[in-house]
Amino acid sequence: MSAIRLILLDIEGTTLPISFVKDVLFPYSDKIMPSLLQEQAENPLVKVALADIEAANPGCDPVAQLHDWTVRDEKVAPLKSLQGLAWKSGFESGDLKARLYPDVPPALKAWHATGLRLAVYSSGSASAQRLLYGYSDAGDLTDLFEAFYDLDVGGKKIAESYRQIALRAGVAPGQILFLSDIGAELDAAAEAGLRTCQLVRAEDGTKPHPGVHQAADLRSVSQQFELPVS
Numbered sequence: 001m002s003a004i005r006l007i008l009l010d011i012e013g014t015t016l017p018i019s020f021v022k023d024v025l026f027p028y029s030d031k032i033m034p035s036l037l038q039e040q041a042e043n044p045l046v047k048v049a050l051a052d053i054e055a056a057n058p059g060c061d062p063v064a065q066l067h068d069w070t071v072r073d074e075k076v077a078p079l080k081s082l083q084g085l086a087w088k089s090g091f092e093s094g095d096l097k098a099r100l101y102p103d104v105p106p107a108l109k110a111w112h113a114t115g116l117r118l119a120v121y122s123s124g125s126a127s128a129q130r131l132l133y134g135y136s137d138a139g140d141l142t143d144l145f146e147a148f149y150d151l152d153v154g155g156k157k158i159a160e161s162y163r164q165i166a167l168r169a170g171v172a173p174g175q176i177l178f179l180s181d182i183g184a185e186l187d188a189a190a191e192a193g194l195r196t197c198q199l200v201r202a203e204d205g206t207k208p209h210p211g212v213h214q215a216a217d218l219r220s221v222s223q224q225f226e227l228p229v230s
């Protein structure tokens with residue numbers, strides 16, 4: 001089996017607790033969404049997102065639609081793009097700071113220090129991903145990552161998305177290790193030829209997915225895949 005060259009990481013449930021997303025990030029964006037849509041009406045990101053909402057549900061009230069998607073945790077591009085915009089002011093003002101799992105910063109640094117390439121693949125927009133790692137409780141970690149992939153490459157439960165990422169990174173699928181808490185995402189990545197490991201975080205109550213490697217934290221990932229240990 002060829003050596004792992006790139007580690008591709010999911011965020012929610014993998015490097016950051018689900019509760020931080022559900023109890024901190026989502027209520028924050030939900031609360032300021034009405035004023036954001038008014039104040040940034042001329043922002044091209046807002047215009048595109050509003051057009052996408054109208055296309056998805058003609059005649060709907062965008063604020064109500066966004067709230068409904070948030071409650072149902074829908075991974076849809078217009079919501080993810082507007083959430084990223086809402087969180088920007090929160091992170092930059094110091095209202096928000098990402099609570100990463102404590103095993104995450106040392107493992108990322110150890111992997112990066114020995115030349116392993118790191119990239120993120122999350123449903124959250126690429127700009128939101130940069131904010132999370134830029135304003136984390138371990139400081140700014142964005143320089144550890146070479147790329148931030150979001151729903152622009154496709155959905156996380158579709159094998160083609162992982163083929164696209166491998167192509168863009170210029171790495172053979174079998175040399176990429178994908179880490180996620182979600183079984184369907186791991187299955188899609190495996191179908192594309194990536195190596196996979198499920199993060200089964202006790203705090204998140206993750207259900208083990210049959211037939212995949214499992215790890216309780218990134219230290220355990222290092223041990224199982226013979227990667228540098230922090």
Ligand SMILES: CSCCC(=O)C(=O)COP(=O)(O)O
Nearest residue numbers: 010011012122123124128129
């Ligand atoms: C920048 S990610 C913020 C959390 C979020 O909005 C989300 O949808 C997380 O999805 P993931 O694919 O990381 O599980």
Ligand SMILES: [Mg+2]
Nearest residue numbers: 010012013181
């Ligand atoms: Mg996840």
